[in-house]
Amino acid sequence: xxxxxxxxxxxxxxxxxxxxxxxxxxxxxxxxxxxxxxxxxxxxxxxxxxxxxxxxxxxxxxxxxxxxxxxxxxxxxxxxxxxxxxxxxxxxxxxxxxxxxxxxxxxxxxxxxxxxxxxxxxxxxxxxxxxxxxxxxxxxxxxxxxxxxxxxxxxxxxxxxxxxxxxxxxxxxxxxxxxxxxxxxxxxxxxxxxxxxxxxxxxxxxxxxxxxxxxxxxxxxxxxxxxxxxxxxxxxxxxxxxxxxxxxxxxxxxxxxxxxxxxxxxxxxxxxxxxxxxxxxxxxxxxxxxxxxxxxx
Numbered sequence: 456x457x458x459x460x461x462x463x464x465x466x467x468x469x470x471x472x473x474x475x476x477x478x479x480x481x482x483x484x485x486x487x488x489x490x491x492x493x494x495x496x497x498x499x500x501x502x503x504x505x506x507x508x509x510x511x512x513x514x515x516x517x518x519x520x521x522x523x524x525x526x527x528x529x530x531x532x533x534x535x536x537x538x539x540x541x542x543x544x545x546x547x548x549x550x551x552x553x554x555x556x557x558x559x560x561x562x563x564x565x566x567x568x569x570x571x572x573x574x575x576x577x578x579x580x581x582x583x584x585x586x587x588x589x590x591x592x593x594x595x596x597x598x599x600x601x602x603x604x605x606x607x608x609x610x611x612x613x614x615x616x617x618x619x620x621x622x623x624x625x626x627x628x629x630x631x632x633x634x635x636x637x638x639x640x641x642x643x644x645x646x647x648x649x650x651x652x653x654x655x656x657x658x659x660x661x662x663x664x665x666x667x668x669x670x671x672x673x674x675x676x677x678x679x680x681x682x683x684x685x686x687x688x689x690x691x692x693x694x695x696x697x698x699x700x701x702x703x704x705x706x707x708x709x710x711x712x713x714x715x716x717x718x719x720x721x722x723x724x725x726x727x728x729x730x731x732x733x734x735x736x737x738x739x740x741x742x743x744x745x746x747x748x749x750x751x752x
Contacts, residue, residue: 579740
């Protein structure tokens with residue numbers, strides 16, 4: 456089955472096999488990038504080109520991160536997005552621990568949230584100061600909207616940790632494993648720890664590249680490391696916020712048969728983790744907004 460549609464820029468007729476629905480395409484006539492629609496002659500979504508980096512850093516990064524970001528939570532335009540995030544977090548918190556229901560629900564919810572995070576970074580880089588809508592998809596795209604962000608986050612993390620993974624694989628005969636990498640004191644253990652930490656430190660720049668540039672080919676070490684060193688302190692703040700997000704998400708408890716006060720505190724912790732996550736994703740986007748001149752893609 457073929458999906459036919461018109462280029463949203465020049466109107467040229469474009470045709471793709473239906474199996475490519477939802478993927479990105481490029482008009483051969485004018486070069487406009489768009490998302491292939493699910494049905495024939497449905498208007499495709501345009502894909503904006505990455506914003507042009509400024510010639511010099513833009514001042515005001517710290518104020519934007521520590522003061523202006525909090526305005527998001529009192530802006531009426533963001534009420535729907537914040538309510539949806541709170542709803543899915545509450546659903547995940549209270550879902551019963553039976554069979555695989557919790558695993559499936561967690562996968563879908565985190566997939567939606569990862570997509571939401573990518574959109575926050577993207578919109579912030581484009582000077583948007585409003586939260587995007589959480590995209591859940593239709594009956595056809597429902598699972599893809601959860602799966603695609605997982606793949607982006609997972610593969611990006613895999614790429615930045617590839618040196619660590621390679622050392623770990625080559626060190627199996629010497630007893631170095633993921634479980635004991637922090638317990639050994641030989642040079643091989645030290646090398647593995649350094650590479651693991653280095654990969655995690657580069658991850659914010661890598662996920663920024665994927666959210667804005669939308670191309671794994673842009674994840675070259677030189678293109679990631681140069682902005683980090685040229686704006687080290689702002690990047691360190693961004694990385695610290697992301698690390699705090701990961702720590703809180705990892706420590707967030709599930710509902711248990713406890714007293715009501717404990718349950719409320721556990722739920723409040725899970726919701727607070729998402730507040731920090733939104734601030735962290737905004738800081739990643741703001742890093743590009745203010746220091747995009749250091750990114751050479």
